[in-house]
Each structure stands twice: as structure tokens, then as C-alpha cells.
Amino acid sequence: MTVVLALDVGGTKLAAGLVDGEGEVLVHDRAPTPVSLDPEVLWEAVVAILDGVLAHPDAPVHDGIGIGCGGPMRWPEGRVSPINIHGWRDFPLLERVRDRYAGGRPAVIHNDAVALAVAEHRWGAGQGHDHVLGMVVSTGVGGGLVVGGRRVDGGTGNAGHVGHIVVDPLGPACPCGGRGCVEAIARGPALAEYAASRGWKGPQTGIAVAEGARGGDPSCVAAFERSGRAVGLGIVSACALLDLDVVTIGGGVAQAGDLFFGPLRRTFDEYAGLEFVRRCEIVPARLGALAGLSGAAALVLDDLS
Numbered sequence: 001m002t003v004v005l006a007l008d009v010g011g012t013k014l015a016a017g018l019v020d021g022e023g024e025v026l027v028h029d030r031a032p033t034p035v036s037l038d039p040e041v042l043w044e045a046v047v048a049i050l051d052g053v054l055a056h057p058d059a060p061v062h063d064g065i066g067i068g069c070g071g072p073m074r075w076p077e078g079r080v081s082p083i084n085i086h087g088w089r090d091f092p093l094l095e096r097v098r099d100r101y102a103g104g105r106p107a108v109i110h111n112d113a114v115a116l117a118v119a120e121h122r123w124g125a126g127q128g129h130d131h132v133l134g135m136v137v138s139t140g141v142g143g144g145l146v147v148g149g150r151r152v153d154g155g156t157g158n159a160g161h162v163g164h165i166v167v168d169p170l171g172p173a174c175p176c177g178g179r180g181c182v183e184a185i186a187r188g189p190a191l192a193e194y195a196a197s198r199g200w201k202g203p204q205t206g207i208a209v210a211e212g213a214r215g216g217d218p219s220c221v222a223a224f225e226r227s228g229r230a231v232g233l234g235i236v237s238a239c240a241l242l243d244l245d246v247v248t249i250g251g252g253v254a255q256a257g258d259l260f261f262g263p264l265r266r267t268f269d270e271y272a273g274l275e276f277v278r279r280c281e282i283v284p285a286r287l288g289a290l291a292g293l294s295g296a297a298a299l300v301l302d303d304l305s
């Protein structure tokens with residue numbers, strides 16, 4: 001049995017686990033990401049969680065290491081500067097993990113959204129398709145690409161950044177430095193801000209706005225319409241460029257279900273003209289809470305087979 005030591009580094013939580021070749025998480029643990037500007041404090045938290053998983057009484061010996069981490073990063077070297085982890089700038093995460101845990105076995109890192117896309121293609125909602133865009137719509141909007149059955153990296157490991165397709169040239173400033181990107185409009189915080197700007201008085205969180213929308217609050221409904229529409233427009237462009245079979249969408253905003261997917265699909269139907277664009281299916285991601293670990297493992301499985 002092939003076993004991968006998987007690490008998933010996010011802005012709010014760290015997760016580690018041992019994952020088999022079918023994507024099943026055998027043993028895992030999670031911990032909050034420390035809020036620290038000291039890179040070594042963050043590293044010690046990673047060591048603690050990896051050591052904990054490896055010390056588990058049921059832990060099998062692993063064959064390689066896969067890491068998903070928020071971007072941007074220098075790739076494939078794996079020097080990371082995650083937007084939401086301020087203590088790491090150009091931090092040599094892959095090298096550190098490899099030196100301490102690999103013992104000559106392969107170790108691979110990628111953007112966490114790429115890891116999720118690869119997992120959805122291999123085991124989730126994209127299974128059986130060769131041309132897949134895997135998206136995450138939450139605090140940010142991320143994505144990864146599988147084309148012709150293979151992961152697409154691009155020139156610097158950054159292919160698939162669907163969140164920074166421009167869908168409104170006059171739209172709001174984006175955290176990336178651009179303007180009117182899908183992420184600037186569709187991400188959870190933008191959605192909550194928009195609802196508040198239209199009169200929503202509840203908490204400015206995606207979950208609260210989703211509850212408001214389910215209760216019929218027009219500001220909250222409008223915020224989901226705007227978010228879904230931006231993602232729908234981005235997907236039309238992605239499909240025109242890549243002739244995709246399926247787009248999978250996970251993340252907190254997508255959890256709102258029809259509130260989000262309804263306007264998204266209406267927009268897609270309105271703007272997608274060409275038959276090869278219209279054929280693309282847009283579906284919720286299927287892998288659950290441990291998808292980040294399965295995805296991190298998937299990154300290295302091709303190197304192990």
C-alpha cells in the first residue's frame with residue numbers, strides 16, 4: 001500500500017495526515033495556525049503536528065510527502081509567502097520538510113487550490129473527466145487546472161488562478177493589486193461588505209449573509225447574486241480558453257448552495273454562446289473537510305507510481 005505524509009497549510013489552520021493511494025485519510029490531526037511574525041514559531045507548529053501524526057500508534061511508514069500551502073510561492077522550490085500568513089515571506093517550507101521528514105523519499109509542494117483541484121479530478125466531482133477546473137470560493141477565490149488528464153503548472157507554477165480573471169473593468173480593487181477580478185467581487189469578505197453597503201445590519205460574515213439570504217433579506221440575496229454572477233462570468237472565459245468538461249466549486253461561499261449556484265448558472269447560460277463552452281458542467285466539489293490532505297497527497301502520487 002502506498003502511503004503519503006500530507007501537510008495542508010492554511011491561513012487559519014494546519015492539518016497533517018497519512019493518506020493512502022486512494023485518497024483515504026488514515027490518520028490526521030489539525031491545529032490553529034499560530035498568529036506570529038516569527039517564521040520559526042510557525043515552523044515549530046508544523047513540526048509539532050507532523051511529529052504528532054507520525055507518532056500515532058496506527059501510523060504506517062510513508063513513501064513520500066505532499067504539501068498544499070496558500071500562495072504565492074516560488075515553485076517548484078517551495079519558498080512560500082502566503083498572503084494570509086504574514087510571518088512567512090520566502091520561507092523555504094519544502095526544503096525544511098524534506099530535510100526533516102523525507103529521508104530520500106520524494107517531496108512535492110503546490111498551491112493549496114491546485115492540490116484540491118487535483119484531488120477532485122482524481123477522486124471527487126471531476127472524476128472520469130480529462131479537462132477540469134477545480135475552484136475554491138471562500139476568503140479568496142482559487143483554482144487549479146487539469147487539462148488532457150494532467151495537472152497544468154504554467155511557467156511559474158501559477159496556472160489556474162481563475163480568481164484573477166477580470167470580469168468587471170470598473171470593479172473594485174482586488175487584493176492582488178488588480179481591479180475587477182472574480183476574487184475582488186465574489187470572495188466571502190467582499191460578499192459580506194456588499195450586503196452591508198446595501199443595508200444588511202447583521203454580522204459581516206459569509207455564514208450570516210447566507211442565513212440572511214435564506215430568510216429573504218434582499219441585501220443578502222443581492223450579495224450572493226453578485227458573487228455568483230462574477231464566478232459565472234469567470235467560468236465562461238475559462239471554458240472558452242480551455243474547452244473544459246467540468247468545473248468543480250468548493251469553499252465556504254459555495255456551501256450556500258442554490259443561493260450561489262443559481263445566479264452562477266443563470267449567468268453562465270446567459271453569456272456562454274459557443275456549444276463547446278455551453279457543454280461544461282458546473283458542480284459542487286465532492287470531497288469533504290479532509291480534501292486538503294487528500295489533495296496534498298495526490299500531488300506526489302504520480303511520482304510514486
Ligand SMILES: [Zn+2]
Pocket residue numbers: 163164174175176177178179181182183184
Ligand atoms: Zn485579482
